[in-house]
Amino acid sequence: MRLRILQQLVLLALPLTLNIHAQNSQPYTLRTQSNVVLVPTTVQTKHGELIYELKPEQFVVEDNGVPQTIRVDEDTGSLGLTMVVLVQCSRSAVMESAHIAGLATMIDSIAGGAPHQIAVVSYGENPTLLGNFSSDTAVTADALAQLTPCDDSAAATFDAVAYATKLLEARDDHNRHVILLVSETRDHDSKTKAAEVIAALGRTNTVVNSVAFSPGKTEILNDLHYGEGSGPFGLLVMAVSALKKNVSHELAALSGGEYINFTTRNGFDAGMLQLTNHIHNYYLLSFQPKSGPDGNPSPGMHSIRVSVPDYPSARLRFRESYFSGALDTVPPEAQ
Numbered sequence: 001m002r003l004r005i006l007q008q009l010v011l012l013a014l015p016l017t018l019n020i021h022a023q024n025s026q027p028y029t030l031r032t033q034s035n036v037v038l039v040p041t042t043v044q045t046k047h048g049e050l051i052y053e054l055k056p057e058q059f060v061v062e063d064n065g066v067p068q069t070i071r072v073d074e075d076t077g078s079l080g081l082t083m084v085v086l087v088q089c090s091r092s093a094v095m096e097s098a099h100i101a102g103l104a105t106m107i108d109s110i111a112g113g114a115p116h117q118i119a120v121v122s123y124g125e126n127p128t129l130l131g132n133f134s135s136d137t138a139v140t141a142d143a144l145a146q147l148t149p150c151d152d153s154a155a156a157t158f159d160a161v162a163y164a165t166k167l168l169e170a171r172d173d174h175n176r177h178v179i180l181l182v183s184e185t186r187d188h189d190s191k192t193k194a195a196e197v198i199a200a201l202g203r204t205n206t207v208v209n210s211v212a213f214s215p216g217k218t219e220i221l222n223d224l225h226y227g228e229g230s231g232p233f234g235l236l237v238m239a240v241s242a243l244k245k246n247v248s249h250e251l252a253a254l255s256g257g258e259y260i261n262f263t264t265r266n267g268f269d270a271g272m273l274q275l276t277n278h279i280h281n282y283y284l285l286s287f288q289p290k291s292g293p294d295g296n297p298s299p300g301m302h303s304i305r306v307s308v309p310d311y312p313s314a315r316l317r318f319r320e321s322y323f324s325g326a327l328d329t330v331p332p333e334a335q
Contacts, residue, residue, distance in 0.1 A: 180209050
């Protein structure tokens with residue numbers, strides 16, 4: 001029963017089509033239609049302990065401030081997992097390679113006992129597939145062993161995430177789709193627009209878990225001011241601005257994934273253990289948005305908020321937004 005429900009949700013969840021004109025200087029069309037929105041949600045006490053066995057009626061989910069009728073899949077730990085391990089090899093990755101040396105030993109724990117398929121991709125200026133999807137531990141380990149620093153000046157994270165989502169989209173399965181992104185916090189020299197990345201994550205219903213190298217002081221100072229945009233697509237502008245400031249953090253927030261920042265080998269290992277625990281202990285909430293006159297939710301970026309009134313001090317992590325409707329001309333600030 002659970003598998004049948006999941007299959008229905010994945011087939012219906014946030015289908016997006018993106019038509020891009022041949023010339024980058026021309027506007028492109030972003031069209032979506034949402035029947036069911038999936039909201040992966042983790043609930044913890046203020047001390048960081050996971051809260052289990054919550055019932056659907058204990059959650060309040062709001063779409064642009066409007067409460068929604070939700071469903072909850074109560075056994076996500078047994079669902080299949082299709083994951084792309086996406087690792088930056090360029091720029092500051094050269095100095096971080098020793099810190100992430102334990103990555104290969106942790107992948108099995110992340111996959112858990114559920115059926116899984118794992119691919120490994122490295123990237124600098126361009127993504128490189130080191131190992132295609134496999135359930136064989138030895139094959140994945142061999143691909144991870146090929147991760148080495150590369151002599152690129154770019155770190156095209158948008159391009160790499162777009163590539164990973166295409167790999168996931170091509171899979172004929174009904175598993176959870178996950179990207180494990182290990183990278184800097186900034187994109188450098190991608191050709192893919194930020195709005196395209198947002199659309200692709202929605203189309204493939206992909207969760208991004210980000211493990212980020214700590215940003216330098218200059219990057220932190222540059223993060224202090226970005227405009228918020230205006231009009232019905234203001235949330236999209238805000239999301240794009242946040243992606244430009246910290247792509248790792250915002251990709252995780254938009255998709256309902258986890259963001260971890262590390263500076264040492266111990267910090268990386270501890271963060272990965274935390275991620276492993278959370279990736280198997282979350283609630284998969286879903287809702288069908290309230291429909292407008294045309295049968296679809298209102299166009300534009302929708303803000304999602306989740307709360308558990310019985311636990312007012314709980315710490316929640318959840319998918320924060322989704323996109324619906326048609327956007328014939330993307331505002332310059334959202335590109």
